[in-house]
Amino acid sequence: MPTPYTRTEAPPAAPGARPRLERPLAGRWLGGVCVGIAEHLGMPVKGIRWAFVILVVLGGGLPAYLFLWAVTPESRTVTALDPASGAPAPVVGRALAGLQRSRQGALVATGVLVAAVGALIALQAVGLDVRASLLVPLLLVAAGAVVVWSDLDAAGRARALDGAGSGQRGIVWLRIGLGVTLAIIGLTVIATRGSSPSVVVDSLLASLAVLLGLIIIAAPWALRLWTNARQEQEAAARANERADIAAHLHDSVLQTLALIQRRASDPAAVTTLARSQERELRSWLYGASVGHDETLAAAIASVSHEVEDLTSVPVELVVTGDRPMEEHGVALARALREALLNATRHGQPPVTAYVEIGPGGVEAFVRDRGTGFDLDAVPEDRLGVRQSILGRMERHGGSARVRRREDGTEVELTLPALEGAHA
Amino acid sequence: MSQPIRVVLVDDHRMFRSGVRSELAEEAADGIEIVGEAPDVETAVSVIKAEQPDVVLLDVHLPGGLGHGGVDVLRGCVAQESQRGEPIRFLALSVSDAAEDVIAVIRAGARGYVTKTINSTDLATAIRRVAEGDAVFSPRLAGFVLDAFGAAAGEIAEVDEELDRLSAREREVMRLIARGYQYKEVAKELFISIKTVETHVSSVLRKLQLSSRHELTTWAMGRKLI
Numbered sequence: 251m252p253t254p255y256t257r258t259e260a261p262p263a264a265p266g267a268r269p270r271l272e273r274p275l276a277g278r279w280l281g282g283v284c285v286g287i288a289e290h291l292g293m294p295v296k297g298i299r300w301a302f303v304i305l306v307v308l309g310g311g312l313p314a315y316l317f318l319w320a321v322t323p324e325s326r327t328v329t330a331l332d333p334a335s336g337a338p339a340p341v342v343g344r345a346l347a348g349l350q351r352s353r354q355g356a357l358v359a360t361g362v363l364v365a366a367v368g369a370l371i372a373l374q375a376v377g378l379d380v381r382a383s384l385l386v387p388l389l390l391v392a393a394g395a396v397v398v399w400s401d402l403d404a405a406g407r408a409r410a411l412d413g414a415g416s417g418q419r420g421i422v423w424l425r426i427g428l429g430v431t432l433a434i435i436g437l438t439v440i441a442t443r444g445s446s447p448s449v450v451v452d453s454l455l456a457s458l459a460v461l462l463g464l465i466i467i468a469a470p471w472a473l474r475l476w477t478n479a480r481q482e483q484e485a486a487a488r489a490n491e492r493a494d495i496a497a498h499l500h501d502s503v504l505q506t507l508a509l510i511q512r513r514a515s516d517p518a519a520v521t522t523l524a525r526s527q528e529r530e531l532r533s534w535l536y537g538a539s540v541g542h543d544e545t546l547a548a549a550i551a552s553v554s555h556e557v558e559d560l561t562s563v564p565v566e567l568v569v570t571g572d573r574p575m576e577e578h579g580v581a582l583a584r585a586l587r588e589a590l591l592n593a594t595r596h597g598q599p600p601v602t603a604y605v606e607i608g609p610g611g612v613e614a615f616v617r618d619r620g621t622g623f624d625l626d627a628v629p630e631d632r633l634g635v636r637q638s639i640l641g642r643m644e645r646h647g648g649s650a651r652v653r654r655r656e657d658g659t660e661v662e663l664t665l666p667a668l669e670g671a672h673a
Numbered sequence: 674m675s676q677p678i679r680v681v682l683v684d685d686h687r688m689f690r691s692g693v694r695s696e697l698a699e700e701a702a703d704g705i706e707i708v709g710e711a712p713d714v715e716t717a718v719s720v721i722k723a724e725q726p727d728v729v730l731l732d733v734h735l736p737g738g739l740g741h742g743g744v745d746v747l748r749g750c751v752a753q754e755s756q757r758g759e760p761i762r763f764l765a766l767s768v769s770d771a772a773e774d775v776i777a778v779i780r781a782g783a784r785g786y787v788t789k790t791i792n793s794t795d796l797a798t799a800i801r802r803v804a805e806g807d808a809v810f811s812p813r814l815a816g817f818v819l820d821a822f823g824a825a826a827g828e829i830a831e832v833d834e835e836l837d838r839l840s841a842r843e844r845e846v847m848r849l850i851a852r853g854y855q856y857k858e859v860a861k862e863l864f865i866s867i868k869t870v871e872t873h874v875s876s877v878l879r880k881l882q883l884s885s886r887h888e889l890t891t892w893a894m895g896r897k898l899i
Contacts, residue, residue, distance in 0.1 A: 528768075564790075568816035568851045602812055602853025606819070615852045660852075 268292075272325040281319040312392070320399065384443070390436030397429035434458070502530055522562040529555055546579040546612070547572040550605050553587045563594035563601060571607035573668060579612075581646040582665050586614055588638035589661040593618035597659060612648075612665040619658040639663070677706040678804045679756070681724055683717040683746060684710075684732040684766065689789065693730065696793035697800075705800055714738030718749035727755045727804045731783065733767035733774045747781040762803045766791075772817050776889060779881050785809025807871045808878035815851040818877060819844070821888040836884045839877060846873045 271290040273282030284302060288295040305311025370385055438457055442450045506527040513519045547569045554567040573579070586603070593601045597618025605614040639661065643650040648665040680697075684690050690710050697705050709724045711717035714737035721729060729750075731743045738745030743765060753761050763783040767774060768790075775786050784803045787796065788811060799809045810818070822828065822839045829841050839847065842863075849859045856874075860867045881889070 566812055566853060568812045570816050570820045570851070600853065604812065604816070604848070604852040606848070606851075617853045657858075 271322055273319070273322050274325040281315075282324070283315055283318045283322060286322055286325075287318070316392070316396070384440065387436040387439035390439070391433050392436075394429040394432030394434075394436060397425055397432065399429075434461070498534065502534075503527060518562045521564070522559065525564055526555070526559055529558075544575055545572050546575055546583070546607055547605070549575055549579065549583045550586060550603075550614075553583050554590060554603060557587060557590040557594060561591065561594040563599050565590060565594070566600055566602045567605075568603070569605045569607070573607050573612075576668070578646040578648070578665050578668075581642050582612060582614065582648065582663060585639045585642045585650065585663055586616065589614075589616040589663065593620070593659070593661070596620055609667060611667045612663075614663040616661045616663075617658060618660075676757075677704055678728055678800060679706055679708045679724065679726040680800060681709040681711065681717070681721055681726040681729045682707055683712075683720075683729060683735065683743070685712045685735055686732075687712070693796070697797060699793065705797060712736075714742070714745045714749070717746045721746070721750050721761065722753060725754065725756045726761060727757065727759070728800050729761060729763045730800070731763050731765050731778070733765055733778055741777070743778045743783070744781040747778065747783065751782075759806070762806065764799060764803045764809060772821075775814060775817060776821070776881070779814075779878070780889070782882070784878065786814045787811050788813070802871075806875075808874045810847075810850050810874055810877075812851050812853050815847045818881060819847050819851060822880070822884075822886065823888075836880050837886045839880070843873050843877050843880075846870060847877060850874075 268291075269289050271286055273286045274289065275282065277285045277295070279285075279299070284298045285295055287293075288298045291298075302311055302315055305314060366389070434454070434457060438450065438454045441457075442453050445453075506523050510520050510523050513523070550569055551567065554565045557563075558565050586605070590601065590603060593616050597620030600619065602617045603615065604617075605612065639652075640650045643663055643665070646665065648663065650664075651662045653660045653662065682690050682693060684693075690712075694707050694710075697707065708726055709720040711720045712735075714735050716737075717729075717731075717735070729746070731746055733743045735742040735746065738749070743763075747763060750761060750763075755761050763778075765775070765778040765783040765786040766789055767778075767786065768788065779786060784806075785799060785808050787799050787809060791799070791811075802809050818839070822837070828838050829844060845863060846859055849862055854862065856867055856870045860870045863870075
């Protein structure tokens with residue numbers, strides 16, 4: 251039985267504290283009962299196993315094992331310590347190894363069961379009355395129950411491992427069918443002990459008919475139960491989703507609104523807050539910037555957002571086309587950043603940027619409405635325009651041009667097509 | 674223009690409506706008059722039919738109707754005329770930059786699209802332009818058009834009348850608008866008249882509405898228009 255006072259979620263127990271009674275996935279032979287008890291009591295697994303074998307031989311061991319197996323919860327935390335290595339091996343791998351061993355164990359157990367039945371029949375034939383006529387069918391019923399229940403166990407485990415090793419539907423039905431058949435045969439044999447074969451067949455049919463009737467009567471009720479459960483699950487999922495949305499809005503929009511109220515006297519700050527929040531919400535709603543910085547368009551968008559955040563000046567960015575990111579693209583994004591920073595610092599809003607990514611190359615335009623500046627008047631030692639924009643673009647096979655217009659400045663950046671791309 | 678441009682404002686946010694109303698009153702006291710407001714599709718259709726305005730400022734996302742927002746209003750007002758006997762012109766306003774929303778209202782008949790962050794001077798200009806039957810493109814809409822018609826990728830119509838591609842000149846105009854140029858700046862850059870720029874933009878709008886290009890129809894499909 252699980253002890254209530256050890257219901258903590260820390261499996262590697264501190265010295266003195268007793269680990270919760272669970273059936274771990276790792277190190278099990280059959281249902282993991284012996285390993286669980288050994289871990290719970292802090293005793294060697296081998297001793298517990300021998301004790302159970304002796305109990306089974308003496309009688310009473312099998313029901314005890316089955317009872318413990320049925321009532322002990324399977325370990326949900328698959329991180330139980332492996333006594334052999336001690337080191338935390340990959341969890342799923344180890345659990346699967348445990349399952350492998352448990353499958354071998356099941357084979358051994360089946361063999362033992364068959365041998366026991368054989369031995370009983372032999373003893374009966376020799377003349378010793380071991381009441382085989384009662385024991386054999388009881389064993390059959392037990393085997394059927396184990397086969398069906400072990401499937402429940404497997405289903406729970408599959409959920410715990412998140413699909414790893416989840417049983418196929420066909421096998422599930424095969425197991426249930428096999429188990430039920432075994433149990434029916436066992437029960438029929440018990441009920442018709444010492445009767446003639448025709449009575450056996452009759453009662454078998456009768457029990458089948460009763461079973462069928464039960465199924466028919468219970469079906470609608472079971473179906474409704476199942477539908478209700480599913481509806482509840484769906485409702486829970488919807489509620490979760492709503493909670494997620496609420497949490498997101500709380501963390502983002504509500505916080506920003508609070509900030510905006512507090513900084514209402516600072517229009518620049520309010521605009522920046524509103525714009526960055528708008529951007530964040532937009533990308534959340536439309537899932538736009540998922541592949542962050544992986545493509546040129548995404549990199550350009552993030553550069554423009556960065557400039558907006560740095561300078562509190564809105565940038566109207568339009569990008570058409572896209573291409574994968576590479577070193578020339580990085581250079582373009584950096585040069586564009588510099589151009590945008592210049593535009594926001596020295597020019598007047600609105601600042602617009604248009605980037606056309608086509609098969610013939612990339613063209614980028616940054617435009618502001620300021621008074622503009624004369625490139626020739628910029629001192630040689632000013633790195634900004636010369637190095638960050640012009641030099642950088644030329645090093646990457648592109649070009650840069652600064653045009654002064656009567657109502658602003660326009661910086662034009664170009665990159666050639668990607669090598670290997672069809673031009 | 675002697676008579677003021679009569680405008681109906683359709684938006685489900687009351688704060689936004691009053692904001693636009695006061696901004697337009699400040700900015701353009703003469704020439705633009707807001708004659709009605711509506712917060713949803715049904716009210717919008719009845720107000721527009723009663724007032725017969727020249728221009729409708731139309732939010733893309735609206736409650737009511739069949740759930741298509743502004744598109745439902747456009748469909749409810751098919752063949753309506755203003756008091757002057759001209760077709761009612763619709764200018765779409767939206768916070769959404771999603772391509773399918775924008776393309777959907779344009780294909781349903783709107784003469785232009787501007788974002789709600791537009792300043793009041795530009796909004797007044799856009800309203801006047803739409804009232805005269807011209808098209809209004811924001812830089813972003815121009816970007817969509819270049820993308821959708823494959824113009825950014827170098828696809829150019831051989832004949833101007835071709836619906837599924839832009840002509841070389843239309844592409845140039847769209848590129849300049851995407852770069853943030855005003856119509857008069859475009860005209861100066863290309864050494865053409867403003868009227869010619871407007872003609873090109875209107876022709877692009879017509880292509881946008883009538884073309885059966887795959888990209889455009891899939892965008893419209895996104896809003897269940899077809």
